[in-house]
Amino acid sequence: MSKPKIAIVVGSTRAARFADVPTQWIAKIAKTRADIDVEIVDLRDWPLPFFDEVASSAWAPSQNEVAQRWQKKVAEFDGFIFTAAEYNHAPTGVLKNAIDYAANEWNKKPAGFVGYGSVGGARAVEQLRLIAVELQMAPVKSAVHIAWGDFLAVRQGEKKLEDIEHLNQAAAALINDVAWWAKVLKAARAADAIAGEAQAA
Numbered sequence: 001m002s003k004p005k006i007a008i009v010v011g012s013t014r015a016a017r018f019a020d021v022p023t024q025w026i027a028k029i030a031k032t033r034a035d036i037d038v039e040i041v042d043l044r045d046w047p048l049p050f051f052d053e054v055a056s057s058a059w060a061p062s063q064n065e066v067a068q069r070w071q072k073k074v075a076e077f078d079g080f081i082f083t084a085a086e087y088n089h090a091p092t093g094v095l096k097n098a099i100d101y102a103a104n105e106w107n108k109k110p111a112g113f114v115g116y117g118s119v120g121g122a123r124a125v126e127q128l129r130l131i132a133v134e135l136q137m138a139p140v141k142s143a144v145h146i147a148w149g150d151f152l153a154v155r156q157g158e159k160k161l162e163d164i165e166h167l168n169q170a171a172a173a174l175i176n177d178v179a180w181w182a183k184v185l186k187a188a189r190a191a192d193a194i195a196g197e198a199q200a201a
C-alpha cells in the first residue's frame, strides 16, 4: 500500500496572518518522516463562497465549481493537520466554511491540530474536534498548543518555534498520532472497498 498522504491545512487566510509560521514549522518536521507524504493546502488558494448549496454534499452534489474541486482535493488525502487560529474562542469562519464544503471526503480519516493564541488555540481546537466527529473523522489526542508566551515571542521574532523544545515534542507526538491513524484507516478503507466490490460482483 502506498504511503498515506497528509494535508497540512492552513486554517486562516487574512493578509497579516500568523498561520504561515506554524505551517512551515510543522510541515518541515512532518516532511522528515519517510512513512508519509505531506502537502500544504492553503485555504487562500480555495476561494470558496460562504456555503450556498442546497444541502451538504453528503446529500446533494455541489454546484459550485471551486467546491467540486475542493472535494476532489480533500479526497486525495488520508489524514489532516489543521492550523487552528482562535477567533472569539472559536475556529475561524474560513476554516469552518471549507470543512462544510466537503463531507464524505473527510470520513474515516484522522484530524490533528496546531493551535495558537492566548491558551494555545485550545478552545478552537476543542470545537474542531467536535466538528471532526460529526464528519466521521478520528480526531487524535496529541496536539500542538502554542500558548501566549511562546506565541508572542515567536510573533515578535524573539524566538523560533524550532527552538522551543516542548513544542517540538508536541509536534512529533501529533505527527505520530496522525500518521498511525492514517495508515490504519487507509488500510481499513481499502478493505471496505474490496469487500464492497466483491458484494457487487
Ligand SMILES: Cc1cc2nc3c(=O)[nH]c(=O)nc-3n(C[C@H](O)[C@H](O)[C@H](O)COP(=O)(O)O)c2cc1C
Pocket: 012, 013, 014, 016, 017, 018, 019, 020, 085, 086, 087, 088, 089, 090, 116, 117, 118, 119, 120, 121
Ligand atoms: C477576530 C479575532 C478574534 C480573536 N479572538 C481570539 C480569541 O478568542 N482567543 C485568542 O487566543 N486569540 C484571539 N485572537 C488573536 C489571535 O490569536 C491572533 O490574532 C492570531 O494571530 C490569529 O491567527 P492568524 O494570524 O493566523 O489569523 C483573535 C483575533 C482576531 C482577528
